[in-house]
Amino acid sequence: MSGGLGAQQDREKELEVLQFWKVRVESELDQVVAFWTKNSHDPEHGGFLTCLGHDGEVYDDLKYVWLQGRQVWMYCHLYRKFERFRQPELLDAAKAGGEFLLRCARVAPPEQKCAFTLTRDGRPVKVQRTIFSECFYTMAMDALWKVTGDTRYQREATEMMDQIVHWVREDPSGLGRPQLAGTPAAESMAVPMMLLSLVAQLGDEDEVLAGRYAELGDWCAQKILQHVQRDGRAVLENVSEDGQELPGCLGRHQNPGHALEAGWFLLQYASRKGDPELQAYVIEKFLLQPFNSGWDPNYGGLFYFQDADGLCPTQLEWNMKLWWPHCEAMIAFLMGYKDSGNPALLRLFKKVAKYAFLRFRDPKQGEWFGYLNREGQVALTIKGGPFKGCFHVPRCLAMCEEMLGTLVSNHA
Amino acid sequence: MSGGLGAQQDREKELEVLQFWKVRVESELDQVVAFWTKNSHDPEHGGFLTCLGHDGEVYDDLKYVWLQGRQVWMYCHLYRKFERFRQPELLDAAKAGGEFLLRCARVAPPEQKCAFTLTRDGRPVKVQRTIFSECFYTMAMDALWKVTGDTRYQREATEMMDQIVHWVREDPSGLGRPQLAGTPAAESMAVPMMLLSLVAQLGDEDEVLAGRYAELGDWCAQKILQHVQRDGRAVLENVSEDGQELPGCLGRHQNPGHALEAGWFLLQYASRKGDPELQAYVIEKFLLQPFNSGWDPNYGGLFYFQDADGLCPTQLEWNMKLWWPHCEAMIAFLMGYKDSGNPALLRLFKKVAKYAFLRFRDPKQGEWFGYLNREGQVALTIKGGPFKGCFHVPRCLAMCEEMLGTLVSNHA
Numbered sequence: 001m002s003g004g005l006g007a008q009q010d011r012e013k014e015l016e017v018l019q020f021w022k023v024r025v026e027s028e029l030d031q032v033v034a035f036w037t038k039n040s041h042d043p044e045h046g047g048f049l050t051c052l053g054h055d056g057e058v059y060d061d062l063k064y065v066w067l068q069g070r071q072v073w074m075y076c077h078l079y080r081k082f083e084r085f086r087q088p089e090l091l092d093a094a095k096a097g098g099e100f101l102l103r104c105a106r107v108a109p110p111e112q113k114c115a116f117t118l119t120r121d122g123r124p125v126k127v128q129r130t131i132f133s134e135c136f137y138t139m140a141m142d143a144l145w146k147v148t149g150d151t152r153y154q155r156e157a158t159e160m161m162d163q164i165v166h167w168v169r170e171d172p173s174g175l176g177r178p179q180l181a182g183t184p185a186a187e188s189m190a191v192p193m194m195l196l197s198l199v200a201q202l203g204d205e206d207e208v209l210a211g212r213y214a215e216l217g218d219w220c221a222q223k224i225l226q227h228v229q230r231d232g233r234a235v236l237e238n239v240s241e242d243g244q245e246l247p248g249c250l251g252r253h254q255n256p257g258h259a260l261e262a263g264w265f266l267l268q269y270a271s272r273k274g275d276p277e278l279q280a281y282v283i284e285k286f287l288l289q290p291f292n293s294g295w296d297p298n299y300g301g302l303f304y305f306q307d308a309d310g311l312c313p314t315q316l317e318w319n320m321k322l323w324w325p326h327c328e329a330m331i332a333f334l335m336g337y338k339d340s341g342n343p344a345l346l347r348l349f350k351k352v353a354k355y356a357f358l359r360f361r362d363p364k365q366g367e368w369f370g371y372l373n374r375e376g377q378v379a380l381t382i383k384g385g386p387f388k389g390c391f392h393v394p395r396c397l398a399m400c401e402e403m404l405g406t407l408v409s410n411h412a
Numbered sequence: 413m414s415g416g417l418g419a420q421q422d423r424e425k426e427l428e429v430l431q432f433w434k435v436r437v438e439s440e441l442d443q444v445v446a447f448w449t450k451n452s453h454d455p456e457h458g459g460f461l462t463c464l465g466h467d468g469e470v471y472d473d474l475k476y477v478w479l480q481g482r483q484v485w486m487y488c489h490l491y492r493k494f495e496r497f498r499q500p501e502l503l504d505a506a507k508a509g510g511e512f513l514l515r516c517a518r519v520a521p522p523e524q525k526c527a528f529t530l531t532r533d534g535r536p537v538k539v540q541r542t543i544f545s546e547c548f549y550t551m552a553m554d555a556l557w558k559v560t561g562d563t564r565y566q567r568e569a570t571e572m573m574d575q576i577v578h579w580v581r582e583d584p585s586g587l588g589r590p591q592l593a594g595t596p597a598a599e600s601m602a603v604p605m606m607l608l609s610l611v612a613q614l615g616d617e618d619e620v621l622a623g624r625y626a627e628l629g630d631w632c633a634q635k636i637l638q639h640v641q642r643d644g645r646a647v648l649e650n651v652s653e654d655g656q657e658l659p660g661c662l663g664r665h666q667n668p669g670h671a672l673e674a675g676w677f678l679l680q681y682a683s684r685k686g687d688p689e690l691q692a693y694v695i696e697k698f699l700l701q702p703f704n705s706g707w708d709p710n711y712g713g714l715f716y717f718q719d720a721d722g723l724c725p726t727q728l729e730w731n732m733k734l735w736w737p738h739c740e741a742m743i744a745f746l747m748g749y750k751d752s753g754n755p756a757l758l759r760l761f762k763k764v765a766k767y768a769f770l771r772f773r774d775p776k777q778g779e780w781f782g783y784l785n786r787e788g789q790v791a792l793t794i795k796g797g798p799f800k801g802c803f804h805v806p807r808c809l810a811m812c813e814e815m816l817g818t819l820v821s822n823h824a
Contacts, residue, residue: 051661051726059723060660107592115592123594180519180527182535248472249463311471314463314797316729316783371728373785385726 014343015411017350022404028361029397033078035366035383036071036390037089045121046096052384055365061120065105067389069136072097074390076143078398091147098144098153105137112163113174129177131164135194138164142202158209161198165216168195184246186238189262192223196265221269224262228285234308235259235290249314254306256294257325263287264332267339283336283345291329291348299375300355302326320379321372323388326356327396334403368393426755427823429762434816440773441809445490447778447795448483448802449501457533458508464796467777473532477517479801481548484509486802488555490810503559510556510565517549524575525586541589543576547606550576554614570621573610577628580607596658598650601674604635608677633681636674640697646720647671647702664720668706669737675699676744679751695748695757703741703760711787712767714738732791733784735800738768739808746815780805
């Protein structure tokens with residue numbers, strides 16, 4: 001029957017796409033990891049220099065705690081999950097990064113609050129009144145525990161995690177934010193997203209912690225889902241405490257890449273729960289809708305910020321194309337395809353991956369450029385900086401390589 | 413003699429340029445002021461709504477204290493210095509803005525610290541740990557005093573000024589910045605610049621205050637001059653307390669528009685002092701050099717940020733063209749020409765003014781766009797926002813109109 005033949009041809013085409021991208025992603029991951037191992041290690045103090053020019057040269061030696069924690073996590077993940085990255089060099093650098101964090105991240109030990117920026121030798125330069133430095137610290141410590149079995153790291157991870165949960169769910173006063181009469185009680189989607197990813201990290205291959213944080217995971221998922229607003233037509237970055245839209249720019253603010261990232265966090269959650277209804281909802285609301293409204297019809301690429309009423313955002317960089325939303329979109333669409341089998345999602349993965357490899361990738365010096373103008377030309381030639389380290393690109397490539405491997409095997 | 417004839421022809425050409433721009437600037441000022449009086453007044457609470465779209469529509473009703481203070485100052489300045497702006501509507505709006513600030517700017521009265529953002533009805537939303545809200549508050553109060561003669565405003569201005577000077581020169585602890593072991597003791601050029609402009613404002617037509625703040629003015633000028641670094645080849649935004657270059661991106665950071673603004677503050681200071689040597693130095697270091705290195709050779713316009721080593725800045729918006737550096741450059745070059753008579757500076761005024769009128773001006777709806785991409789296309793369609801209000805454009809036009817008037821008279 002021609003229908004059967006058509007379906008088989010479609011499946012063969014899908015397999016071709018999967019195989020092509022598996023090879024491409026695998027070799028790209030090697031080059032990206034090589035860029036960071038070659039250029040970013042600090043043999044003197046431990047940790048990582050992430051302010052790197054297009055050729056890997058260090059242009060500033062400040063150390064950003066988010067990026068320290070993320071690189072430790074990334075190296076541990078590669079070491080643990082990929083045969084070819086089981087290299088002592090990676091593990092040693094991850095441990096040196098973890099020890100640097102243990103020694104220097106806290107601003108005033110034994111207080112748990114961590115710095116945002118440190119000098120190269122570990123003195124605090126800047127503190128943010130948020131939970132994110134502490135979250136990436138936790139992510140690093142849990143990954144080190146999983147790869148070394150050293151219980152010091154595990155204790156650090158769970159103690160910091162408990163502190164973060166206390167700040168978020170019980171009492172934020174330790175973060176040092178002033179209480180002002182006019183500040184709206186806004187909930188940023190970043191907070192439950194970050195916590196949900198920590199729940200997944202800590203519970204990975206650990207039944208005890210998975211159980212311990214199960215209720216927290218449910219709470220995070222519910223909080224994230226509250227950001228679907230306007231009768232299901234938009235994901236908004238900030239909502240009120242009771243899940244209503246906030247007035248003004250704050251309420252209308254959208255970040256398509258962030259919605260897509262939340263999407264794959266929720267897809268993982270739906271898988272853990274075995275909840276196909278949630279999966280379908282997430283694909284619709286957090287993958288397809290943000291992509292459809294966030295993809296630039298003129299030049300391609302995802303806008304960085306948008307306004308839900310289509311007004312002009314006030315952020316100067318709103319129409320730039322940043323690397324990380326495209327990394328998140330690649331993960332989200334491939335995961336959506338893997339979980340649902342919907343070939344439209346594979347086509348979207350391919351569309352985003354083609355754009356990313358064409359525009360962000362630097363075949364000459366390795367790693368990806370991070371910041372393009374609206375038209376897709378490189379606007380900043382840096383490979384690393386205050387917010388770009390060894391994380392989004394290799395995490396995307398590693399996760400895509402794993403998913404593509406599974407999909408190719410299943411197709412065969 | 414042909415030399416004499418040539419010189420006369422040159423002078424006639426200069427006069428043509430001056431007359432042409434005087435007419436243009438005058439009519440543009442009318443349109444810009446009309447945009448703000450039509451769209452930004454808040455009759456209910458006083459003060460100004462500055463988040464305005466391209467057509468003047470309000471897209472957010474948050475009130476930014478910098479912009480409240482600046483608009484009060486601007487209206488008072490226009491009322492006081494221009495016959496055609498001696499309109500009760502302007503004065504009433506300035507007074508209502510001043511009363512709004514008196515009532516709501518302080519976060520916890522009688523403490524002097526002011527908010528950065530307020531709700532429309534005046535409740536504090538956000539506080540910055542800097543002096544600038546308080547500086548624009550002072551500027552507004554002094555301008556109101558000068559135009560109304562109401563001593564309440566004068567007392568407010570001088571009390572806040574004394575508080576600011578205390579924070580800057582004696583004890584910054586009241587600003588609430590944490591003391592961290594790794595934070596470099598950096599001095600931002602913005603602080604002495606801001607104070608020098610307040611010294612000029614408070615001392616304008618006031619012998620007593622001019623005398624009281626004379627030493628402060630000298631101190632500010634010296635502090636600003638410390639930012640000329642690298643054997644006089646670069647103005648750096650941040651230097652150490654003892655006037656040395658700081659390491660890393662912070663030390664190499666440049667802002668050509670800010671250097672040009674500092675330039676005309678210093679030219680005014682040199683005029684007050686009657687110091688032609690300083691005038692020549694300032695024209696060279698703060699006008700010509702920042703312009704030569706900061707003007708985009710490919711697309712025209714001043715870059716927003718640069719790195720003194722020519723590396724890529726880490727700010728995403730570094731290569732955008734913002735309205736205010738062009739406003740500052742117009743003032744600086746016209747003032748430099750007025751003070752020195754050097755026709756090269758008039759040519760530079762014309763070059764910048766042509767770019768600004770072509771690219772930023774909106775002949776359809778009034779006011780100027782604020783944010784262009786590198787190529788000079790409008791990237792944000794807003795006319796006002798968190799950092800753009802009724803200030804840089806009308807201040808530039810008003811000052812240029814006054815200077816062009818003087819120059820035309822002198823030529824005649």
